[in-house]
Amino acid sequence: MDSFAERIQDEKWYYFVGRGASSQAFPRRAWEREKGGTSGILFGEGSRFHEPKRFRVPASENQSCGEAKGNKVPGIDxxxxxxSELPPAPPLFSISRHGIIRVNEANCRQAGIEPGKAENTIRELNLNCERLIDARMEVLEKLKNTYENEMKRLGETASDEEIRDLQMSLAEQFLFEKQEYLGEFFTTIRSYFGVAAEKVLAKFR
Known part of the structure; x- marks a missing residue:
């Protein structure tokens, strides 16, 4: 799992979700992120979501992805x-407003994926441990604040088209943080911006 599990523990998962799609849909560079200390990369100095309180080694109950999986072999254990099983669209996972990652059963069936297998993935990789939920909530709060501030700049007389353009612009800004590279917390961002995010990603398929 670690070969495609990069960044923070659950965001390792997010990049896992994306990487399957990337080989089919997105520029390769978009998925080639640096490996290493996960929470330090996402919440350390220079990160868009810098949060010193998140820069810590997880307790055993907060281990996820490769640490939670241990030596179990996917497809065997x-x-x-x-x-390779993950499609570029539709998204198989969503993030609730409480920071919980969930399976979109309808999208799984549309993509020919057994929803139970997606549920197993969340459970086996411990993607809803408290640490990861807290991390997602931090990101969701920042996305919400940014969107609300930009809406205030548009003013109360903003047209529907202007609002849609803003959503598309912010979705692209956060999804692709640095040129062709996907931003941190990809699945959280994708879920937050919904339709706007899917339209942005469709341009790269």
């Missing part, structure tokens, strides 16, 4: 999704 555990039945979880592989990167």
């Amino acid at each position: 555990i039945d979880i999704l592989k990167p």
Whole structure:
């Protein structure tokens, strides 16, 4: 799992979700992120989501992805999704307003994926541990504040078209933080911006 699991523990998962799609849909560079200390990369100095209180080694109950999986072999010891099984669209996972990652069963069936296998992936990789939920909530709060501030700049007389353009602009800004590279917390951002995010990503398919 670690070969495609980069960044923070659950955002490792987000990039896992994306990497399967990337080989089919997105520029390769977009998915080639640096590896290393996960929470330090996402919440350390220079990160868009810098949060010193998140820069810590997880307790055993907060281990996720490769740490949670241990030596179990996907497809043999555990039945979880592989990167090659993940479509560029529709998204198989969403993030609730409480920071919980969930399976979109309808999208799974549309993509020919067994929803139970997606559920197993969340459970086996411990993607809803408290640490990861807290991290997602931090990101969601920042996205919400940014959107609300930009809406205030547009003013109360903003047209529907101007609002849609703003959503598209912000979705692209956060999804692709640095040129062709996907931003941190990809799945959280994708879920937050919804239709706007899917329209942005469709341009790269």
